[in-house]
Amino acid sequence: MGSNDFFGQLGHSPTRKKELFNDYLQQYGIVDGVLQGLQKLYDEPNQPEDPLKFLKKHINTQDCARKTGPCPFRPSTGTCKSELWGTLKSGSKVDLFTLKSPSGSYVRCMPWGATIVGIHVPDRSGTLKDVVLGYDTFDEYVMGRNPSFGSVPGRVANRIKHGVFTIGLETYEVEKNNGEHHLHGGSQGFHKQLWTAQAGQGASVVFTYTSADGEGGYPGHLTARVTYTWTDDECLLMDFEACVDGKPTIVNLTNHCYFNLDGPSAKSVKDHLVCLKCSKYTPTDEGCIPTGELADVAETPFDFRAGKAIKKSIHEEFTGYDHNYVIDKGAHTAGHTLTPFALVYEPEGGISMEVATTFPGVQFFTANGDCVKGIQGKLKSLYPAHAGFCLETQNFPDAINKPEFPSPILKPGERYSHRSMYKFGVQPVMTARVEGKEDVSPPQLKWMAMPASFRPPPIVVEKGPEPEVEAHKDGKGAKAGKGKK
Numbered sequence: 330m331g332s333n334d335f336f337g338q339l340g341h342s343p344t345r346k347k348e349l350f351n352d353y354l355q356q357y358g359i360v361d362g363v364l365q366g367l368q369k370l371y372d373e374p375n376q377p378e379d380p381l382k383f384l385k386k387h388i389n390t391q392d393c394a395r396k397t398g399p400c401p402f403r404p405s406t407g408t409c410k411s412e413l414w415g416t417l418k419s420g421s422k423v424d425l426f427t428l429k430s431p432s433g434s435y436v437r438c439m440p441w442g443a444t445i446v447g448i449h450v451p452d453r454s455g456t457l458k459d460v461v462l463g464y465d466t467f468d469e470y471v472m473g474r475n476p477s478f479g480s481v482p483g484r485v486a487n488r489i490k491h492g493v494f495t496i497g498l499e500t501y502e503v504e505k506n507n508g509e510h511h512l513h514g515g516s517q518g519f520h521k522q523l524w525t526a527q528a529g530q531g532a533s534v535v536f537t538y539t540s541a542d543g544e545g546g547y548p549g550h551l552t553a554r555v556t557y558t559w560t561d562d563e564c565l566l567m568d569f570e571a572c573v574d575g576k577p578t579i580v581n582l583t584n585h586c587y588f589n590l591d592g593p594s595a596k597s598v599k600d601h602l603v604c605l606k607c608s609k610y611t612p613t614d615e616g617c618i619p620t621g622e623l624a625d626v627a628e629t630p631f632d633f634r635a636g637k638a639i640k641k642s643i644h645e646e647f648t649g650y651d652h653n654y655v656i657d658k659g660a661h662t663a664g665h666t667l668t669p670f671a672l673v674y675e676p677e678g679g680i681s682m683e684v685a686t687t688f689p690g691v692q693f694f695t696a697n698g699d700c701v702k703g704i705q706g707k708l709k710s711l712y713p714a715h716a717g718f719c720l721e722t723q724n725f726p727d728a729i730n731k732p733e734f735p736s737p738i739l740k741p742g743e744r745y746s747h748r749s750m751y752k753f754g755v756q757p758v759m760t761a762r763v764e765g766k767e768d769v770s771p772p773q774l775k776w777m778a779m780p781a782s783f784r785p786p787p788i789v790v791e792k793g794p795e796p797e798v799e800a801h802k803d804g805k806g807a808k809a810g811k812g813k814k
Contacts, residue, residue, distance in 0.1 A: 402560050402566075403561040404531070404560060405430070405532045407428060407559060409534055411427070411526075421523055424526060425438075428534065430532060432561070435559065436448050438534060440536050441470065442524075443480060443520075443536040443555045444481075445584060447461060450563050453755050458592035462587035462712065463479055464706055477513060477520050478586075480585050482514050483513075483514045484518070484545065484553075484578065484580055485514055486721065487653070487726035487727075488618055488727055490730050494729040494730060503515060503545060510616055515546075519538055524537055524555075532560075533566075538553050538554075548577065549573040549578035550575050553569075555567065555569055555570075566749075567749045571744075574741055576741070577740045584721065587696060588673070590678065597716055603639055603693075604673075605633035607656055608625065610653060611623060611652070619653065630647055636780030651695070655725075669684070669776035676759070682753055683777050684720055688749065689725065689735050691721060692721040694721065696715055696716055701717060752775055754775065756772055759785065
């Protein structure tokens, strides 16, 4: 149902309006600014004949951008176009969707695995760069070596210890596809399934997948929905939603993009600068299963709060990151609040990425070992170790077996809903600030502050001794000089 149809059905009945409002939210979700406009509409004592005009009167485009809490963004007025990209062995056709902003930047995605295929944003020179790893062709994604490039794993992203969990009095077993443990919903999880696709408003697309009761060993008939929206200011919104019928189940959806802000090349990301507003992380055992502890990052290689290059802590004994971080929330911040927590910056080309989410955690992964090493990816680039990094917003791994972690259980009648946002920008060449003078290269960030460690040390201007001024004969002068005794 389109937005015009929705508003057109509101009429004058307050009861009907609330029913439609709640139903629309359950199905699609909606931008926070428009939510506030709708709430004004319902609270208005004298209902207008044209609710759409009323809404536009109370909340215009600029207001919508300002009313999205701590992470403002411009709405999407771009386009969504699709073309045939490939065919599965089953004969099913798979389209490639292009979400394009008015400025020319664009995102490409496909319904197989709800996969982000490319994110094309300008660097400091204005050249568009594709900042995610992957392949150039559909067949390579399906038939080639694919470590979940840009896809949505599920039902449960990350790991479940020994592939066993209990809900109520029922115990369930799922595939052990990662040594002795379950990873990313199994070898045939959501990332290997064909989702249905529908173009959304502006530069957006909605992917939906229905998972039958018992599929992959999981209980309950689950409907999952992922909406990708590319805004006019190069912000990629990812809205994750799910509901279940029949039985309770567990859900943890994420996106597995491997980012390289230098574009498709054979370079590693070890020179990328990273800042994470995360004071704790979840230590793991040898199988990457959390112990249940929430440990402080202070004085460990996991501390990115002040910002540092990825390579700073990588060496022979510590070969990279594959850890869940606990996103810092303010003391008075609700757990489900959209929170900015990450900044990544590639100094050579100037591309930056800020990340915000409603999820409690994020898996920071640096494509260690042979994960992507040796893959011939986009533009025939031979990927090295650490060719990309992931910031997989999520619930904590193995949460179903850790009662101290946020619960991943979804019951019939409940709605699973999370949003993650990846905001791209271009930063000027970072020069040293001169004390007492205006910043000649101010950062162009929206949600995060540029860490001091990302810039050259400030220049402190030393003040010399004040010059002596001779006194005039009449005793007047700016300052009397000191006479000799």
